[in-house]
Amino acid sequence: MENITRTAATARERAAEAAMAPARSPLSKTDPLLRPGFVPEEFRFGARVQTFYRGPYPTEGPTETTDPAGRKLWMYMYAHFVFCWPEGATQVHVSHGTLAGPKMTLWTDIRIAGRFSGAVLADFGRTWVIAHLAKFAG
Secondary structure (H helix, E strand, O other): OOHHHHHHHHHHHHHHHHHHHOOEEOOOOOOOOOOOOOOEEEEEEEEEEEEEOOOOOOOOEEEEEEEEOOEEEEEEEEOOOEEEEEEEOEEEEEEEEEEOOOOOEEEEEEOOOOOOOHHHHHHHHHHHHHHHOOOOOO
16 A cells, blocks of 8 residues: 555646656757747847847648629748738738738839749738848837
């Protein structure tokens, strides 16, 4: 009976130790709970050093769909900028939002070139957003 009690206590102790151990991402040997795509960056504030984690921008699509008039169009969202490209058009409509959710129109005259495809729109969208956001970087 004493051996069973000791085994149960040991199992409980091991479980408690495991629960208290810092969680580690399988992708990181040094950072606790580092999600895929997140990158640690250190910033210095005088003598103080703080680590922040930069995450990837959210994306959706590209998705091929049709508008109410029946025209084919490609849609893609990157960093909550939604790009809508009707077939045959040389300009994309840029909104803020998500593909399925509400959108707020930002620009309707952003020029695009290339073959009408989701891959071209996705590459254009990523490049455009990065250049646009760089305008606001200090």
